Amino acid sequence: MLSRVAASFYWLSRYIERSDGMLRMLKINYASSQDTVQEFTWEPVIRIFAGQDEEEETGKIENNSRAVLKYMVTGKSNSNSILNIITLARENARGVQEHIPKDLWQCLNEYYHTVKEPRLEKALQREDPIGVLDVLIKQVMLYYGTAEITMERGEGRSFMNIGKYLERAIQSVDILDAKFGSIDDNPNLLTDTSYWKHLLLSLGGYELYLKTYREGFESTNILEQVMLNEDFPRSVIYSVNNIQRYFERLKNDSNLDDYREMSFQIGRLQSRIKYSSVKSIELEGLHLFLTQIRKELYGIGNSLNEHYFANS
Amino acid sequence: MQESAYFDKYNPINGVWDEMYGADASVRAHYRKVIEYISGESADDLNKKEELAKRLFMSQGITFTVYNSGEGIEKIFPFDIIPRIITAEEWAFVEKGIKQRLTALNLFLKDVYHNQFIIKDGIVPIDIIYSCPHFLREMYQLQVPYDIYVHISGIDIIRDHDGTFYVLEDNLRTPSGVSYMLENREITKRLFPDLLPQCGVRSVTEYPTILYKNLLALSPRQIHNPTIVLLTPGIYNSAYFEHTTLARLMGVELVEGRDLVVNNHKVYMKTTTGLQQVDVIYRRVDDEYLDPLVFNPGSMLGVAGIMGAYRKGNVAIVNATGTGVADDKAVYVYVPEMIKYYLNEEPLLKNVPTLQLGNMDERAHVFENINKMVIKKTNGSGGYGMLMGHASTEQEIEDYKLEILKDPRNFIAQPTISLSAAPCYMQGELQPRRIDLRPYALYGPAGIEIVPGGLTRVALKEGSLVVNSSQGGGSKDTWVLGALEVKGERLKVKGELKTQEGKGERLKAKGEPKAEEKVKAESLKPKKERRKQLF
Numbered sequence: 001m002l003s004r005v006a007a008s009f010y011w012l013s014r015y016i017e018r019s020d021g022m023l024r025m026l027k028i029n030y031a032s033s034q035d036t037v038q039e040f041t042w043e044p045v046i047r048i049f050a051g052q053d054e055e056e057e058t059g060k061i062e063n064n065s066r067a068v069l070k071y072m073v074t075g076k077s078n079s080n081s082i083l084n085i086i087t088l089a090r091e092n093a094r095g096v097q098e099h100i101p102k103d104l105w106q107c108l109n110e111y112y113h114t115v116k117e118p119r120l121e122k123a124l125q126r127e128d129p130i131g132v133l134d135v136l137i138k139q140v141m142l143y144y145g146t147a148e149i150t151m152e153r154g155e156g157r158s159f160m161n162i163g164k165y166l167e168r169a170i171q172s173v174d175i176l177d178a179k180f181g182s183i184d185d186n187p188n189l190l191t192d193t194s195y196w197k198h199l200l201l202s203l204g205g206y207e208l209y210l211k212t213y214r215e216g217f218e219s220t221n222i223l224e225q226v227m228l229n230e231d232f233p234r235s236v237i238y239s240v241n242n243i244q245r246y247f248e249r250l251k252n253d254s255n256l257d258d259y260r261e262m263s264f265q266i267g268r269l270q271s272r273i274k275y276s277s278v279k280s281i282e283l284e285g286l287h288l289f290l291t292q293i294r295k296e297l298y299g300i301g302n303s304l305n306e307h308y309f310a311n312s
Numbered sequence: 313m314q315e316s317a318y319f320d321k322y323n324p325i326n327g328v329w330d331e332m333y334g335a336d337a338s339v340r341a342h343y344r345k346v347i348e349y350i351s352g353e354s355a356d357d358l359n360k361k362e363e364l365a366k367r368l369f370m371s372q373g374i375t376f377t378v379y380n381s382g383e384g385i386e387k388i389f390p391f392d393i394i395p396r397i398i399t400a401e402e403w404a405f406v407e408k409g410i411k412q413r414l415t416a417l418n419l420f421l422k423d424v425y426h427n428q429f430i431i432k433d434g435i436v437p438i439d440i441i442y443s444c445p446h447f448l449r450e451m452y453q454l455q456v457p458y459d460i461y462v463h464i465s466g467i468d469i470i471r472d473h474d475g476t477f478y479v480l481e482d483n484l485r486t487p488s489g490v491s492y493m494l495e496n497r498e499i500t501k502r503l504f505p506d507l508l509p510q511c512g513v514r515s516v517t518e519y520p521t522i523l524y525k526n527l528l529a530l531s532p533r534q535i536h537n538p539t540i541v542l543l544t545p546g547i548y549n550s551a552y553f554e555h556t557t558l559a560r561l562m563g564v565e566l567v568e569g570r571d572l573v574v575n576n577h578k579v580y581m582k583t584t585t586g587l588q589q590v591d592v593i594y595r596r597v598d599d600e601y602l603d604p605l606v607f608n609p610g611s612m613l614g615v616a617g618i619m620g621a622y623r624k625g626n627v628a629i630v631n632a633t634g635t636g637v638a639d640d641k642a643v644y645v646y647v648p649e650m651i652k653y654y655l656n657e658e659p660l661l662k663n664v665p666t667l668q669l670g671n672m673d674e675r676a677h678v679f680e681n682i683n684k685m686v687i688k689k690t691n692g693s694g695g696y697g698m699l700m701g702h703a704s705t706e707q708e709i710e711d712y713k714l715e716i717l718k719d720p721r722n723f724i725a726q727p728t729i730s731l732s733a734a735p736c737y738m739q740g741e742l743q744p745r746r747i748d749l750r751p752y753a754l755y756g757p758a759g760i761e762i763v764p765g766g767l768t769r770v771a772l773k774e775g776s777l778v779v780n781s782s783q784g785g786g787s788k789d790t791w792v793l794g795a796l797e798v799k800g801e802r803l804k805v806k807g808e809l810k811t812q813e814g815k816g817e818r819l820k821a822k823g824e825p826k827a828e829e830k831v832k833a834e835s836l837k838p839k840k841e842r843r844k845q846l847f
Contacts, residue, residue, distance in 0.1 A: 003582045004571050094373070094547045098560035102372075109373045113386075155584065254585045310582045 001155045003310035005099055008092040009156050010304065013163035015089035016108075019082050020140045021171045022049050026072055027133040028202040033065050035194065042068040044178045048171075050080050069129055073136075074121045082136065083115050101150035104143070111139040161246040162304070169239035170297050175203065176226055177290045180219070193217045200225075203234045223286070224278045236293065237273050243300065244270055250308070258307035265303055269296045318742045319347055322735060325744050329475045329732035331396060333744075342399045342793055345511050349504060350394070355740040361393050361503045362737065368499050374491075376550040389492060390786030392736040393503055396747060396768040397511075400795040403764055406477060409661035410467055410753050411760045412651060417482060417638045418755065419654040421461040424637060425451045435653050436646045440670075443721050444643065445691055446485075446636025448599065450606055454623055457530045458757045461632040464523070464594075466490070466767075469661065469749045471732035478729070479661045480748065482647070484639040485631065486596050489767040489787075490519060490752045491554035494561075496789040497765070512794040514764040519752065520561035522763070523594075526756030527564070530628035531591040538591035540564040541581065543572070545597050545613045555596055569597070574617030577624040592628045593618075599633045641690040641724045642668055664729055670721040678725040682709055685725045687716070700777070702728055731777055734788070736770060746771045748779050749790065764792035 025045055033040035043062045049072065061067035075081040090112045097105055114120065114135065124132045151157045179199050182189060189195045196217040200206040205225055212229075213221045229235045244266050251259050273293065281289050305311040324333040332343040339347050350358065369375065369388040376387055398406075423430050424441060431438050441447055466487030468480040497516055501508060524540075531538035544555040546568050559566035571581050572590065580587035595602065601611040603619040621627045637643060645666045648659040667674040669687070678685055687699040699712045716723045733744035751766035768788040769779035779785040 001584050002565060002567060002571050003584055004568065006584045091547055094552065094556070097373075097556035098566050102560075105373060106371055110371055113370065159584075250584070252585050308584045 001099075001159075003308065005096045006155070006159045007305075007309035007311065008096045009099075009159040010163035010309070012089050012092040012096070012108075013160040014167040015085045015092070016140060016143060017164045017167040018049075018080075018171070019085055019089070020137070020144075021168070022072065022080075022082060023133055023137045023140065024204065025049070025175075025202045026069060027130055027137070028198050030065055030069065030129050030133070032194065032198045039063050040065070044182060045072070048174045048178050050078055066125055066129070069124050070121065073124060073133075074115070086112050086115050096156075099156055101146075101152075103150045104146050107139075107143050107146045111136075111143060114139055155250065158246040158249045159308075162243055165239040165242040165246070166297060166300060168234065169236050169243070170294065172203070172226055172234055172236050172239065173290050173294050173297065175199070176223065177287065177294075180223070180286055183219070190219060196222055205232055205234055208232055220278045220282075223281070227273070227281070228276065228278070237270075240266070240270050240273060255307070262300070262303050262307060265296075265300060269293070269300070272296070318351060322742045323744070325733050327473055328730050328744070328746075329471050329473050330744060331732055331734040331747070333735075342397050346395065346397065346504075346507065349507050358393070358737055359740070365391050365393055365499050365503060368502065369495075372495075374495055374553055376553065389781055390772055391496060391499070392745075392770055392772070392786055392788045393500075394735050394737050394742070395500060395789040395791045396734045396749075396770075397791045397793065398749075400793050402477075403792045405660065406469060406749075406751065407762050407764075409477065409479075409659075410469075410751060410762060412655065412657060412660055413467065413479065413482070413647065414462060414465055414753050414755060414760055416651040416654045417465075417484065417647065418460060418462050420650050421632070421635060421638050422459050423654075425634065426453060430650065430653060433653070435649050436643070440640075440642050440646075440721075441637060444637045444640045446599065446634065446640060448634035448637075450619055450623070451632070451634035455625070456632050457532070457628055460755050460757070461635050462638070463526060463530075463630045463632075463755050465631075465753045465755070466750045467753065469751070470664075470729060473730050473732075475732070477661055478664050479647075480664060480729075481641070482639040482644060483750070484635045486598065487750070487752070488551045488554055488596075489750060489769075491557040492787050493752065493763075493765055493767045493790065494519065494557065496767075496787060500789040508791075511791065513791040514794055516763045516765040519754075519763045520558060522754050522756070522761050523558070524562040524564070526754055527562075527592045527594055527628075527630060529757045530630065532625055532628060533589075533591050535591075539581070539588060540592040540594070541567045541572075541590050543567055543569070543593050543595040543597055543615075545569075545601070549596075551596065558594075564594070569611075569613045569615050572615040572618070574615060574621055577617070577621045577626050579615065579618060579621050579627045590627060592630065594630045599636060602629075602633065636691065641666070641688055642670065642721065645724070664726050667725045668721075669716055669723040669725060674725075675716075675720060679713065682713075684728055686728050687712065687723055687725045690722050690724055700728065728777070731771075731779070734768070734770070736772070736788075743774070745774075746777055746779065747788070765790045 025048070029040075029042065029045050033042075041062055042065070046062060046068065061071060071078050071081065073082045076083065078084065090108055093100060093105060093108050120132060120135075147157075147160070151160070179195075193216070196219065197206065199222065200209050203226065208229075208231075209222070209225055212225065215221075225232055225235065227236050230237055230241065232238055247262065247266055276289070319339060322333060324330040332340055332347070334340045353361075366388060369391065370386070374388065376389065420430065424447070430436050431441060462484045464487060466483040466489065468483065470478050470480045472478060493516055527540050528538065531540075540562075542555055542559045542562075542564055544552060544566055546552070549555070556566060565581065567581055567590075573580050573582060573587070575587075579590040579593070581590055597613050600607045602614040603616065604611045604614055605616050606619045607614075618627070618629075619633070622629050622633070644663065645668060648663055651657055651659040667678050667685075669675045669678060678687070682701045685699075685701040687701070689697045699708065701709070704712070731746040731748060734747045735742040736745040738745075747768050747770045749766050749768055751762050753760055753762045768790040769781070769785050770788055771777060771779045771784070772786045773784050776784065781787075
């Protein structure tokens with residue numbers, strides 16, 4: 001497979017996964033903004049999903065839900081808006097059009113045209129935003145379903161899945177870091193059940209949590225589920241296991257050295273998380289721990305660039 | 313037949329060959345089934361079909377992107393739902409004519425890059441060749457596989473007011489549009505279910521298979537699975553959709569210049585498992601951008617050293633570089649002579665009478681009659697940089713004349729040709745619009761093959777004669793009917809073809825005294841009323 005094609009698969013998939021995480025986050029946060037008595041702040045959401053450079057601009061809108069939605073979904077100036085990342089995803093897909101099934105391309109193309117549709121922006125401002133976000137979430141689900149059914153089980157899919165799980169792991173780490181970081185400023189949140197409930201809802205882990213833990217919302221339990229539960233599809237360990245799983249499939253006689261180096265890197269990260277416990281993480285300091293994991297995840301992205309995408 | 317509301321409202325353009333509307337105010341036999349079919353549909357239904365076509369193009373991403381103020385706008389190439397229909401007899405003639413012409417053009421390329429007999433024998437003047445920017449010294453004495461230079465061509469064919477076929481341009485470099493031939497057909501199948509088999513329309517789906525077979529045969533390495541790639545300028549190219557379609561249909565790798573690297577006169581592509589040698593390159597990058605070491609040094613689209621690998625015979629390039637010398641519009645004038653010279657045959661498809669502005673007498677004549685002329689750049693394409701005399705202001709004409717005088721060799725003039733018209737569905741009714749035809753000929757070791765069909769481009773603006781997509785043109789599906797179709801009409805069509813052969817304009821013979829040429833140009837328009845129509 002061409003290095004450029006592999007890189008496009010990887011990035012295409014990262015952008016789609018990012019849009020998925022963002023849309024769910026926006027939806028739950030909007031719902032929660034309807035539920036609060038005090039002024040609702042979008043600051044953590046913006047911090048997780050918008051680039052650093054935009055922060056000045058967003059300071060002004062962080063209490064205005066509609067303005068945030070506009071900025072995050074159809075904002076042209078926000079390089080991480082759904083509109084911009086889906087445009088990028090589509091351009092990556094265009095570059096590898098003959099490698100992806102036609103169905104998948106059409107699906108992505110439709111997603112793009114849905115986001116671009118001027119009516120969507122209007123509806124986001126005037127109508128029920130949850131309905132609009134649901135339309136977009138459905139597009140992502142269609143994409144994943146189509147990919148699952150039509151994508152050839154080969155190298156391309158491995159790169160796609162590595163991109164998907166890498167993005168997801170980074171997102172979960174970022175979300176944990178932001179949510180637990182806010183507690184330092186505002187200790188009252190620690191006992192605020194709706195705060196934790198919304199965190200779980202935005203990760204789709206609410207039901208699993210209720211089944212696993214019977215003693216109500218405890219921050220340590222939430223940390224355990226999002227970091228260490230191997231059965232929770234949005235947990236960091238689940239994503240890293242999958243990165244390892246799909247990376248293993250890239251093993252090939254002609255690039256053994258590259259493979260070994262990266263395999264070592266991924267294995268080290270996997271063990272680091274697997275052999276941690278909530279206790280050991282707290283002992284180490286959560287923020288420090290998350291910062292290290294994030295650095296390792298970025299390291300995997302850089303190594304792919306160097307060893308597989310001929311971008312060194 | 314006459315009960316059709318669509319047909320009754322149809323107003324053919326006076327003095328123009330209409331593909332559907334026969335001389336006796338009736339529908340030509342080969343169009344009858346289609347007209348019958350759409351007569352059964354209300355304007356609402358047809359509008360829905362038009363909508364469906366647009367949606368299909370959009371959702372399949374058959375679009376090109378126009379970049380405007382930093383934002384990409386997706387556009388579809390306008391598509392008219394009414395097919396353009398060609399009878400079996402008409403097609404047989406066109407096919408034969410293209411094969412003959414392409415054979416001669418290919419022989420010309422071989423000759424001009426080797427022994428140059430045609431120059432030595434005084435058929436084509438030497439200065440026309442050497443002044444052509446697409447004549448590449450790099451190709452001199454280079455042996456190309458099977459002596460084939462033009463593997464893929466898209467010769468543009470038009471019809472005059474009496475239905476005679478003419479060649480407007482030979483596109484021998486990297487002709488585009490074939491994906492629209494394929495996609496238009498797919499969409500027509502959805503729009504008019506069951507109609508295609510009823511009419512006996514011949515299939516065009518063989519195209520990618522034939523092309524792939526030809527590419528495979530060119531591999532310099534005798535191995536069972538050579539690497540064939542399609543080289544694209546990238547996703548920002550307006551024909552990018554076509555590149556991906558062809559790569560997908562042939563199952564070959566689509567590469568950009570940055571994916572390839574040359575080492576030791578061999579071309580490799582960079583893969584996730586290291587370098588892999590490339591054997592055949594179907595390139596959609598123009599000559600001048602192909603190799604920054606040889607041509608335009610600023611090109612980021614090409615591959616450094618690729619021409620070296622080509623000269624060594626380590627890679628096959630399709631089409632060969634340097635084919636532009638044969639589709640230069642100043643060389644076009646000599647194509648009928650080439651056919652006689654190389655094949656000892658009379659040309660079947662006629663040239664449009666063409667005057668070279670490099671020639672002083674012809675220039676004077678053109679300037680006098682500029683209102684009746686179309687002036688084009690010899691190496692231009694896409695409908696850019698041409699002057700339509702009848703539709704230009706005095707000022708535009710004066711400016712253009714100055715432009716010509718800077719380098720007259722770069723311009724030719726042709727009489728304004730009255731392109732044939734075909735019915736198009738416009739705002740609830742059928743209206744005539746001007747069309748041309750671009751069949752795609754594939755030249756492989758086994759000979760020339762042309763899939764029955766092609767791209768019919770249509771000038772969607774009322775009264776417009778310019779069909780180029782960059783100038784507001786669109787396209788139609790092109791149907792070539794099988795031989796068993798329209799028994800009653802066959803004789804009539806044959807008759808038309810006969811007269812067309814006999815009545816054809818005499819082509820300018822080379823070597824005649826210059827003073828006579830002006831007279832010749834006049835004599836190209838035999839009758840007064842004809843002149844009004846043709847020119």
